[in-house]
Amino acid sequence: MSRIFKSYGFMTGKVEQLFELEFAEKLKPFNINAKQYGVLIKIDEKPHLSQKEVAAELKIDRTTMVSFIDHLEALKYLTRTKNPKDRRSYSLTITVQGKQILESCWGLMEQSERKILSSLSNEEADMLGGILMKILETRRINE
Amino acid sequence: MSRIFKSYGFMTGKVEQLFELEFAEKLKPFNINAKQYGVLIKIDEKPHLSQKEVAAELKIDRTTMVSFIDHLEALKYLTRTKNPKDRRSYSLTITVQGKQILESCWGLMEQSERKILSSLSNEEADMLGGILMKILETRRINE
DNA sequence: TATTGTTATACTCTATAACTATA
DNA sequence: TATAGTTATAGAGTATAACAATA
Numbered sequence: 001m002s003r004i005f006k007s008y009g010f011m012t013g014k015v016e017q018l019f020e021l022e023f024a025e026k027l028k029p030f031n032i033n034a035k036q037y038g039v040l041i042k043i044d045e046k047p048h049l050s051q052k053e054v055a056a057e058l059k060i061d062r063t064t065m066v067s068f069i070d071h072l073e074a075l076k077y078l079t080r081t082k083n084p085k086d087r088r089s090y091s092l093t094i095t096v097q098g099k100q101i102l103e104s105c106w107g108l109m110e111q112s113e114r115k116i117l118s119s120l121s122n123e124e125a126d127m128l129g130g131i132l133m134k135i136l137e138t139r140r141i142n143e
Numbered sequence: 144m145s146r147i148f149k150s151y152g153f154m155t156g157k158v159e160q161l162f163e164l165e166f167a168e169k170l171k172p173f174n175i176n177a178k179q180y181g182v183l184i185k186i187d188e189k190p191h192l193s194q195k196e197v198a199a200e201l202k203i204d205r206t207t208m209v210s211f212i213d214h215l216e217a218l219k220y221l222t223r224t225k226n227p228k229d230r231r232s233y234s235l236t237i238t239v240q241g242k243q244i245l246e247s248c249w250g251l252m253e254q255s256e257r258k259i260l261s262s263l264s265n266e267e268a269d270m271l272g273g274i275l276m277k278i279l280e281t282r283r284i285n286e
Numbered sequence: 287t288a289t290t291g292t293t294a295t296a297c298t299c300t301a302t303a304a305c306t307a308t309a
Numbered sequence: 310t311a312t313a314g315t316t317a318t319a320g321a322g323t324a325t326a327a328c329a330a331t332a
Contacts, residue, residue, distance in 0.1 A: 008272060041145065064300060194290075231331045
């Protein structure tokens with residue numbers, strides 16, 4: 001086996017690619033990508049955030065956020081309303097349709113992840129989740 | 144904690160990003176990126192491969208490979224010589240300087256990976272490597 | 287005719303800078 | 310003056326199509 005395969009970065013990247021490709025396929029019918037799905041989750045969990053706040057929490061550039069929100073609004077997955085307390089900013093809320101999409105996508109994501117992890121025992125899958133979480137927690141990427 | 148954080152895909156992506164950013168920083172002085180480093184490893188392990196063969200093994204587009212090889216040749220990390228048995232293709236070999244760079248980068252990669260994994264016990268780090276490998280093996284990404 | 291490497295081109299994704307409206 | 314959102318633009322990174330040299 002090639003030396004490069006002994007690299008955690010390389011292995012993690014390849015596994016990430018498996019998850020990404022599998023999930024992107026499932027998301028196609030909904031016309032959104034994984035990052036836009038993350039934006040929708042965030043707005044569902046914290047209604048009335050502004051574009052800037054969502055951008056900061058997900059570490060996405062605010063100009064990129066404009067196009068993401070444009071797209072999700074056009075699909076009627078969320079609504080922009082002017083924040084009356086600061087009319088420069090928007091208050092973002094998910095729509096009923098958006099919530100439905102969210103649930104469907106969550107199910108599809110679990111399904112595609114089960115497929116990628118199918119060679120692992122339940123214990124190994126749990127272990128993987130715990131170890132990844134542990135790496136991220138110490139880096140304080142807790143959003 | 145946000146729901147999205149319970150996703151393997153999301154966690155794997157974030158961890159991959161940690162490895163990538165850390166290693167990219169180390170590679171800067173050598174003026175190559177992680178994929179070009181992978182190309183160099185491949186040519187070191189299998190001398191006299193053609194550009195097309197390297198491209199196929201690493202799943203990189205052959206037109207992208209042209210610019211990678213241009214770059215690595217300009218840095219004198221590898222040499223192109225015409226394959227006498229098929230003058231359409233090149234025979235790629237790593238230079239002495241390329242080999243030195245390879246060893247330096249390998250050390251730096253191990254160093255940056257140890258940093259990312261520093262919150263794990265040795266057993267956990269080994270477990271992570273084994274589980275990632277197990278996922279990839281069943282998908283037959285064995286190059 | 288098919289294939290290797292090359293070039294020109296285009297496309298995706300994202301970031302930078304300048305603009306507007308509000309504060 | 311500073312800030313939220315917007316727009317225009319540019320820069321990576323990569324892929325598609327057409328071409329030259331060789332098989």
